[in-house]
Amino acid sequence: MSNIPERTKCLIIGSGPAGYTAGIYAARADLKPILYQGLQPGGQLTITTEVENFPGYPDGITGPEMMEDLKKQCERFGTDVRWGIVTEVDFSERPYRVKADDGKEILAETVIISTGATAKWLGLESEKKFNGYGVSACATCDGFFYRGKEVAVVGGGDTAAEEATYLANLCSKVYLIHRRDELRASKAMQHRVFRTPNIEMVWNSVPREIVGGQTVDGVIIQDVNTGEERRLDVEGFFVAIGHKPNTELFKDVLDMDELGYLITKPDSTATNIPGVFAAGDVQDKTYRQAVTAAGTGCMAAIEAERFLGELI
Ligand code: NDP
Numbered sequence: 001m002s003n004i005p006e007r008t009k010c011l012i013i014g015s016g017p018a019g020y021t022a023g024i025y026a027a028r029a030d031l032k033p034i035l036y037q038g039l040q041p042g043g044q045l046t047i048t049t050e051v052e053n054f055p056g057y058p059d060g061i062t063g064p065e066m067m068e069d070l071k072k073q074c075e076r077f078g079t080d081v082r083w084g085i086v087t088e089v090d091f092s093e094r095p096y097r098v099k100a101d102d103g104k105e106i107l108a109e110t111v112i113i114s115t116g117a118t119a120k121w122l123g124l125e126s127e128k129k130f131n132g133y134g135v136s137a138c139a140t141c142d143g144f145f146y147r148g149k150e151v152a153v154v155g156g157g158d159t160a161a162e163e164a165t166y167l168a169n170l171c172s173k174v175y176l177i178h179r180r181d182e183l184r185a186s187k188a189m190q191h192r193v194f195r196t197p198n199i200e201m202v203w204n205s206v207p208r209e210i211v212g213g214q215t216v217d218g219v220i221i222q223d224v225n226t227g228e229e230r231r232l233d234v235e236g237f238f239v240a241i242g243h244k245p246n247t248e249l250f251k252d253v254l255d256m257d258e259l260g261y262l263i264t265k266p267d268s269t270a271t272n273i274p275g276v277f278a279a280g281d282v283q284d285k286t287y288r289q290a291v292t293a294a295g296t297g298c299m300a301a302i303e304a305e306r307f308l309g310e311l312i
Contacts, residue, residue, distance in 0.1 A: 084102040
């Protein structure tokens with residue numbers, strides 16, 4: 001391990017659309033950014049199949065291909081994209097001191113955090129097996145493939161309610177499976193769900209198994225009160241039981257909401273620490289789209305550049 005820390009004007013932590021877009025902008029602004037890709041290089045999009053809603057790809061593109069394109073674009077302007085995980089941050093004084101699992105220590109004038117969020121899964125074996133083949137954690141990303149088909153959503157919060165109503169516009173029928181007899185979602189979202197004729201509530205039930213051949217053709221659910229099992233014939237199964245922002249590293253350092261999402265200043269990506277910015281899903285529990293993540297990545301790089309400019 002080298003004892004001499006590296007220096008950079010801008011360190012980017014995380015490599016989804018937010019991190020890579022920040023890299024493109026920061027590199028073009030001559031900040032010579034270093035980007036650590038993190039645990040899942042490319043982020044959540046690398047576990048989806050087709051992406052059809054990112055502007056600029058009229059024929060769609062797969063998630064992994066799109067992330068590879070963003071990475072190349074980032075590197076073309078000189079971002080130093082590194083395989084590795086940031087393990088420690090010290091934001092007590094500038095330049096900020098960051099350690100990575102490749103043994104490097106970096107002194108960064110500014111830091112952009114784009115570590116994303118991770119969808120929670122039920123933990124079923126079959127859920128893993130069919131991931132991308134009928135199982136999804138994002139209706140806006142994958143709903144289109146189930147046009148005219150019957151699908152199921154599991155969860156009872158705002159995300160599940162939103163996913164179910166979104167899918168109801170595309171699919172012939174949506175089963176909304178919830179483990180209790182009332183939704184956690186806001187009243188407004190509940191009304192939308194109950195008003196939608198092709199959403200059928202499946203109360204007090206939990207999925208036990210997702211079944212199919214190459215792709216999903218059904219889900220076995222169990223009534224939590226009677227123990228009775230039955231099968232729903234669905235071709236799509238959407239898990240919407242919440243996300244977990246990847247913010248462990250910043251606990252007690254950066255301001256977070258009660259769910260662990262980083263709090264940024266209004267109309268800005270600035271956190272409570274000057275020169276530390278947050279972009280993408282790590283600070284966004286509402287939109288969670290690749291294009292909105294890219295947008296805030298761009299904002300963060302511009303804000304980092306202005307922050308440095310103001311110090312001169
Ligand atoms: P929530 O944590 O609010 O809801 C998760 C839901 O999944 C709950 O109904 C929970 O059941 C259920 N659940 C959790 N674990 C399991 C499990 N293992 N098996 C079965 N069911 C399970 O997450 P959301 O993603 O819905 O929302 C997160 C936050 O983001 C909330 O504050 C929400 O209001 C906000 N949000 C706002 C939106 C908007 O304003 N448009 C859109 C989306 C989210 P139970 O109720 O029994 O605990």
